[in-house]
Amino acid sequence: MIEVIFIGLLLGGSYALIAMGLQLQYGVARIMNLANGEILVAGSFGAFWLYTGSRLSPILSIFLVMPLAFVFNWLIYRYLLRPLVRRAKSHGQLEVDSILATFGITFIMVGLMLAIFGGEYFNYSYLAVPFNILGKPYALNRIMAFLMSALLGIALYVWIYRTRSGMTLRAVSVSSQASELVGINVPLVLALAFSLGGAVTAAGGALLSMFLTFDASIGVVFTMKALIIVIMGGVGDIRGAIIAAFILGLAETAVASWVDPGLTLAAAYLLFILVLLFRPQGLFGRQSS
């Protein structure tokens, strides 16, 4: 029982890493970023390259990966997505446009990573040693990823809910028009939210690369997972994504341990459907007006 909870929490930590970035991008900047998974894989490649090339710990590598991803996502937003934001007459139109545009970006990014790193599987061994908690072994690299995930989640939470700049972010996510009226620089906040989301996603990729095998075109797997978590958690609330990630992690592990590992995906989608049926706005989402 305790073992299952621990494994579930570790898995939930990974899922939170996958989903927090998209939550910022979709919840605040209103960009349904289908290239989210590719940014994550780019982060994995960054960590892989730094670790195999110069023995830099993947945990430390996020201090390099995050700023780079931030700049890169800023550029994507500024030059590719901003024109769509300006043109869009409604949230709905922006969503459709951003889905199409970021879908195109996935192909470009997969192609770039393929050209730079090649198509084979990448992995390495880092902290792949057992760490005993209550007499049972767990992978140390997963524990580290969990702790970093918790750290990132708490930092984001404190920033968004306890600081003034975080409040502007929440204000924009509630209503960009009203925010503009009270003097918030909305375009700047949107760009910030998108870029920060990208940076968090890339950091997630760097941490996950410690124990996942990845390749240039695996990004879509992460995008799908992130989408489910974000929608389950409720668009626009970072707490929702984190809690949904842990619910999913615990549920999948419980099903895998007590029922059948073949049914983990079925369990995840069942939860997803239940949330959509009974709480369509997501666990923490606002009722749409």
Added chain:
Amino acid sequence: MSNRISKKIMVLLAFAAVFFMAGSALAGDVIKIGASAAKTGPLAGGTAVTHWPNIKLWVHQVNARGGLQLKNEKAKIELVEYDDRTTPGEAIKNVLRMATQDKVDFIIPPYGTGLILATAPIFAKYGYPNIAVTAITDKIPELTKRYSSMFFTLGDTTAFAGSVAEILSKMRDDGKIGNRVAMVNVADAFGIELANAGRPIFKKAGFEIVYDKSYPLGTQDLAPVVKGAKASNPDAFVAWSYPPDTFGLAEQAKIEGLNVKAYYSAVATAFPGFAGKFGKSAEGVLGAGGINPDTPEMQAYIKIHKEVTGKAPDSWASPVTYASLQILEQAIEGVGSKDRKAIIAYLKDNSFDTVIGPVKFKNQNNEKFWTVGQWQGGKFYGVSSTGRPGAKPVKIKTGW
């Protein structure tokens, strides 16, 4: 004004004509070969190790010695490549395009059982020889009967499952292991077929299957699976697995301390990346495939593969992929022309010298192939085959 433009057009046309004539004059010295396989999508990680490097190597080698020797001239290879994005629809479209638009002389079939079977009808319809490698199925007799231009090289499902059972039986009869087997499989065509083939074979051999579960394709969080297997207290662990989970299972088994004396995982155990990731822990791990790395042909192949492509081949389907191209090469040169019908007949009637040893198709199937290999001293040695010489004795796995 219009006069000047028409003059310009005339000049351009003249240039174009010269180029076209030059082109057609050269065309006689070229053999156009098409290749469509995954460069993106779920199988891309496998093709990047096993498939594309061998095509690159082979084309490089043939062109470096002046091309393929036809009756009257030497013909260099011109390669056309397509990405099928690991989707059958795309693969079919690509092969169709190569046959009808690019009008290539020969087509190298895709990578992966599903894609090879999906494109087989197109090969047959347009009369292209189809020397398949990475297609493991028990339907070989039916398929070769239906498609007279299709050849299989890597083996069938029952042989792969049977060999694992044989190895475990021998270890048990020697008193090295008990008869408790934990078996897991990836819930995909390959894993399901092997698990279904393996279940009765293990039972018939007197083994008790104490854990028997599947997990969805792409699962990398395998802690519950490995914990479950360990809790069943097995003597041997068998995983009909695919690349990402092959790595995930081994990592988790190491962390859990799943110290079985026989540990087997299927696809990608033979990848150089497996030993790269696990180092000394890989020692004693059994996996699908195997080679005899000590033959001079194989050593030369591994060396040139590294030189030309910059990376090591895997120790299973890589050399067989290369052998399939050697077979095509020898058949083209044996016939001495691009006559596909004659080449298909030649493939059926002749024996070929390849890096995996001599290959002679029997009912369009290569019946001599490696089934199980084991990491021993940093090399992946074949320990069981259906008629390839040089199998090493199996060692007991001693911890991770």
